[in-house]
Amino acid sequence: MRAYLGIDLGSVSTNFIVLSQNGEVLANIYLRTQGNPIQAVKKGLLRTKSELPSNITISGVGTTGSGRQLAGIMVGADIVKNEITAHGIAAANEVPGVRTVLEIGGQDSKIIILRDGMVIDFAMNTVCAAGTGSFLDRQAERLGLPIEQFGQLAMRSQNPVRIAGRCAVFAESDMIHKQQLGHSMEDIARGLCQALVRNYLNNVAKGKDIFPPVLFQGGVAANVGMKQAFEEALQMEVWVPTQHAVMGALGAAVLARRKTTDSAKSNFRGFKVSDWNFDVKGKQCHGCSNCCEVVEIQGEGQTLARWGDRCGRWSEQIPMQTA
Amino acid sequence: MEVVVSPPTDKDILDLGVMAAEQETCLPVKVCYGHILTLAKNVDCLFVPRLISCQKDTYICPKFMGLPDMIKHSGYNLPQLITPTLNARERRNSWPHSLVRAARELGFSRRMAEAAWYQARQELSLYRKKLQQGHTPLDILFSRCQPDVASDHNLLLLGHPYNIFDEFVNMNLINQLYRRGYRVITPEMLPPRLIEQKAAKLPKHLFWSLGRLLVGTASHYLEEGSVSGIIHVVSFGCGPDSLVGELLERRAKKVSQMPFLLLTLDEHTGEGGLITRVEAFLDMIEWRHVS
Structure with missing residues (x-):
């Protein structure tokens, strides 16, 4: 049976999805990247393989996320796509007719506006990462709460406190202040969710027309407190898709399926890549005063790709596999 | 007299500028600082005009107006600065007037300065014609x-x-x-x-x-x-x-x-x-x- 693999190599999590020809999810893996993207890809491939029935052949691979090039080189991708397009495609695929996508991931957040199944506008957070997954993680840890319970706790609050959400650092000091005044944990948790939603709507979604249906995806969408805060602020229903945490990977798989239906052969190197030795070498180029940091990826002793140079002196020696 | 132009921006120029410029300024001003400091090492005289206006009834960005003063008070040991005020907002001929005066301070005759101004205008209009044929400045350079x-x-x-x-x-x-x-x-x-x-x-x-x-x-x-x-x-x-x-x-x-x-x-x-x-x-x- 033909199937398509989507990989989203993000800063915080690395996700794998395998889609069948008719769009059924055959495997779904969510891993923490933990600062080691190569290991995450290898581990993910191994786990994906073990979850798949033996009669599956991978006929196409798509990669996305901030590490999309690395993942693409490692596995031999048929398409390498940015995460904005991948998330937009996945949302339109999951809920045809969706008009707004709110996406909050580990270190970035974005809004995607669609009309008639087409992306017409988008924005991504620029200078501030307040409200992203990493920040919530940290605050939950500081309150001594497992992040999974954070949303539930917020839902129990009757009197949310107002927390300054303009800046992540100040939000934290404001939270500490509110704790010291004696406010309850749930009121602070809900107040924080509201502050982060305000920050998102003012910074990322600034000036965008938010119309229903609204999808909320990305790792943070698992937080019911955040979903509720969005619903309150937008005064409309917000949907969290079942695959919310792996929507980027889903989009990459959908793109791979589109890309390889006509062309017969996939570039996929096979699951054996999980046993390969990958080596990353960094070196500074002294060809000019820019002193670019060039990265070289080797797999099984062979140079697979180089990047990081501004002029193409190193990267163009090896043809890169891109979309 | 030899004219030295700073090289295209690179990492050193940017780093130098970010270190030297006021924290609150925008990136182009920081880059400009980097260029000025890079040039300063090799020249006797720095041309940093006080750009106020390029056409009637308009202003260029206020940071350009303050640039010569920001540079002067940056605390770096700089060569002599030539800072003619270029302001076409009210007076149409402010540019040639100020530039010719600056050239005379450097010891050139009025005739030579005016000829240079005239030639520069001609070069500029040739360059603009090329731009209007659909080339970017980088394509031309x-x-x-x-x-x-x-x-x-x-x-x-x-x-x-x-x-x-x-x-x-x-x-x-x-x-x-x-x-x-x-x-x-x-x-x-x-x-x-x-x-x-x-x-x-x-x-x-x-x-x-x-x-x-x-x-x-x-x-x-x-x-x-x-x-x-x-x-x-x-x-x-x-x-x-x-x-x-x-x-x-x-x-x-x-x-x-x-x-x-x-x-x-x-x-x-x-x-x-x-x-x-x-x-x-x-x-x-x-x-x-x-x-």
């Missing part, structure tokens, strides 16, 4: 050309010249667009008179000259509909552009349903973030073409 692509693959690139034509600061944006198969149109390619006409249609007089350039150009191409999308490049924290950008974005998106991308640059801008946004923007445009 490095003898490159625009990619040969389908006529509907045109992008309008708006921004202050020192941002959109500095390949280091914008991480090779124009080349990235070329590589993806787009021709790049910039405000310099339209006759200034046409831009003026369009900008004059605003309900209120816009007195920032770079803002007029952007608004006038955008209006022209939105009316003509001959571009597939607009990319607006701004420096983080740019005051005038915060208003002009909003105006452009509203007109493009709400009035003309034109794809519009705002790219903000500062010294922390990573190449990854820029590439992701540009790629997604081009995907969006191509998606439209398909359906």
Whole structure:
């Protein structure tokens, strides 16, 4: 049976999805990247393989996320796509007719506006990462709460406190202040969710027309407190898709399926890549005063790709596999 | 006398500028500091004009007005500064007047200075003609050309010249667009008179000259509909552009349903973030073409 693999190599999590020809999810893996993207890809491939029935052949691979090039080189991708397009495609695929996508991931957040199944506008957070997954993680840890319970706790609050959400650092000091005044944990948790939603709507979604249906995806969408805060602020229903945490990977798989239906052969190197030795070498180029940091990826002793140079002196020696 | 021009921006120049300039200034001012300090090591005299206005009834960005003073008080050991005030806002001949006077202070005769001014004007108008034939300044400087692509693959690139034509600061944006198969149109390619006409249609007089350039150009191409999308490049924290950008974005998106991308640059801008946004923007445009 033909199937398509989507990989989203993000800063915080690395996700794998395998889609069948008719769009059924055959495997779904969510891993923490933990600062080691190569290991995450290898581990993910191994786990994906073990979850798949033996009669599956991978006929196409798509990669996305901030590490999309690395993942693409490692596995031999048929398409390498940015995460904005991948998330937009996945949302339109999951809920045809969706008009707004709110996406909050580990270190970035974005809004995607669609009309008639087409992306017409988008924005991504620029200078501030307040409200992203990493920040919530940290605050939950500081309150001594497992992040999974954070949303539930917020839902129990009757009197949310107002927390300054303009800046992540100040939000934290404001939270500490509110704790010291004696406010309850749930009121602070809900107040924080509201502050982060305000920050998102003012910074990322600034000036965008938010119309229903609204999808909320990305790792943070698992937080019911955040979903509720969005619903309150937008005064409309917000949907969290079942695959919310792996929507980027889903989009990459959908793109791979589109890309390889006509062309017969996939570039996929096979699951054996999980046993390969990958080596990353960094070196500074002294060809000019820019002193670019060039990265070289080797797999099984062979140079697979180089990047990081501004002029193409190193990267163009090896043809890169891109979309 | 030999004229030395600073090299294209590179990592050293940017680092030098970021260290030396006031924290609160925008990226172009920091880059400018870097260039000035790089030049300062090798010259006897630095030409840092006080640029106030390039055309009647307009102002250039206020940071240019303060530049000579910022430099003077930066605490660095600098060679002699020549800082003629260039202000065409009220007096049309302020530029030649001030420049000729500056040249005379350096020991040149009035005749020589006026001849130089005249020659510079001629060179400038030749250069402008080339720009108006559809070349970017980088195409002219490095003898490159625009990619040969389908006529509907045109992008309008708006921004202050020192941002959109500095390949280091914008991480090779124009080349990235070329590589993806787009021709790049910039405000310099339209006759200034046409831009003026369009900008004059605003309900209120816009007195920032770079803002007029952007608004006038955008209006022209939105009316003509001959571009597939607009990319607006701004420096983080740019005051005038915060208003002009909003105006452009509203007109493009709400009035003309034109794809519009705002790219903000500062010294922390990573190449990854820029590439992701540009790629997604081009995907969006191509998606439209398909359906």
